[in-house]
Amino acid sequence: MAEAEGKAYTMNGGSGLYSYSKNSDFQREAIDAEREHINKAIAVELDIDIISSSNTFRIADLGCAAGPNTFLAVQNIIDAVEIKYQNQGKSSQCPEFHIFFNDHAANDFNPLFVSLPPKRRYFAAGVPGSFQDRLFPRAFLHFVHSSYSVQILSRVPKEVENKRSPAWNKGRIHYSNSTDEVVKAYTAQYAKDMENFLKHRAEEIVHGGLMAFIIPGRPDGRPHSEVFANKSCELLGSCLMDMANKGKISSEKVDSLNFPLYFASPQEVETAVRQNGCFSIEMMEIVPQEKPQLKAFTSSMRSGSENTIKKHFGEEILD
Ligand SMILES: C[S@@+](CC[C@H](N)C(=O)[O-])C[C@H]1O[C@@H](n2cnc3c(N)ncnc32)[C@H](O)[C@@H]1O
Numbered sequence: 025m026a027e028a029e030g031k032a033y034t035m036n037g038g039s040g041l042y043s044y045s046k047n048s049d050f051q052r053e054a055i056d057a058e059r060e061h062i063n064k065a066i067a068v069e070l071d072i073d074i075i076s077s078s079n080t081f082r083i084a085d086l087g088c089a090a091g092p093n094t095f096l097a098v099q100n101i102i103d104a105v106e107i108k109y110q111n112q113g114k115s116s117q118c119p120e121f122h123i124f125f126n127d128h129a130a131n132d133f134n135p136l137f138v139s140l141p142p143k144r145r146y147f148a149a150g151v152p153g154s155f156q157d158r159l160f161p162r163a164f165l166h167f168v169h170s171s172y173s174v175q176i177l178s179r180v181p182k183e184v185e186n187k188r189s190p191a192w193n194k195g196r197i198h199y200s201n202s203t204d205e206v207v208k209a210y211t212a213q214y215a216k217d218m219e220n221f222l223k224h225r226a227e228e229i230v231h232g233g234l235m236a237f238i239i240p241g242r243p244d245g246r247p248h249s250e251v252f253a254n255k256s257c258e259l260l261g262s263c264l265m266d267m268a269n270k271g272k273i274s275s276e277k278v279d280s281l282n283f284p285l286y287f288a289s290p291q292e293v294e295t296a297v298r299q300n301g302c303f304s305i306e307m308m309e310i311v312p313q314e315k316p317q318l319k320a321f322t323s324s325m326r327s328g329s330e331n332t333i334k335k336h337f338g339e340e341i342l343d
Pocket of ligand 1: 033034035048051052086087088089090093094126127128131153154155156170171172173176177178328
């Protein structure tokens with residue numbers, strides 16, 4: 025686990041110019057848009073009898089980063105549960121809320137804890153570790169939320185890093201626009217990660233509990249190379265190759281860098297859920313996202329990729 029954590033793909037911490045917390049409006053818009061679905065899911069699907077005699081409702085946000093979007097996401101869930109109690113005339117029986125903010129141990133948790141909403145109506149705890157492992161006791165959580173996180177693979181597929189494999193990804197940093205072997209290796213890694221993820225959550229969530237995800241992905245049938253997020257990785261890779269051609273960085277270093285990101289289709293998500301067999305999909309909506317402003321997008325991309333680039337090439341090339 026220690027090695028995997030060392031290679032973890034984490035966001036920029038702190039609150040500086042290129043920090044994730046200052047460059048995640050794009051993701052926040054999706055959390056805003058998700059609110060009405062959370063309200064509906066909790067109103068229709070949540071059976072309040074799953075809450076045990078301790079009367080505590082436990083929510084985990086997996087891949088919380090350094091904030092602040094995670095606060096909005098958990099507040100939306102709490103509001104929806106409270107409304108449900110009000111509508112049933114049971115406000116006085118509303119549970120207390122315990123929120124578990126999870127991310128890799130390497131995530132910068134300090135800004136998150138320092139900026140916890142002062143008027144929050146919940147108890148907060150940090151849970152360090154990969155959501156590809158078990159994080160919670162059996163039958164513990166009532167609601168699991170995760171936004172913009174499960175597209176991050178637990179690792180770069182082994183074959184893609186192996187010079188002797190047909191899936192060796194020379195001259196690129198991602199599967200987008202790469203060979204079929206590379207695409208296949210990434211697709212298989214995603215399926216394996218989702219299998220793991222769902223297996224662990226199935227153990228941790230109480231019977232009747234709910235999960236909600238925001239997954240940046242691609243429409244069914246759309247080629248990987250035509251997806252905006254993939255094109256962005258491709259462009260970053262070609263910039264790095266330009267720098268290698270100018271002698272600013274070594275091309276071997278570019279060959280050995282691969283981004284552990286996979287943008288799945290709804291069909292792939294459905295297949296993972298069906299194969300796991302413990303969950304059913306009650307609602308799924310494809311939300312086309314507005315094209316972001318260019319400058320905001322490049323800063324947002326930097327806040328997500330800078331740690332990886334810095335570890336691989338050193339700080340000098342960042343700007
Ligand atoms: C793009 S950020 C999303 C943050 C926040 N959920 C939001 O919507 O703004 C993705 C986060 O997922 C975390 N992450 C990725 N893989 C993870 C894993 N296996 N276990 C825990 N956290 C993970 C990253 O460290 C990062 O903080």
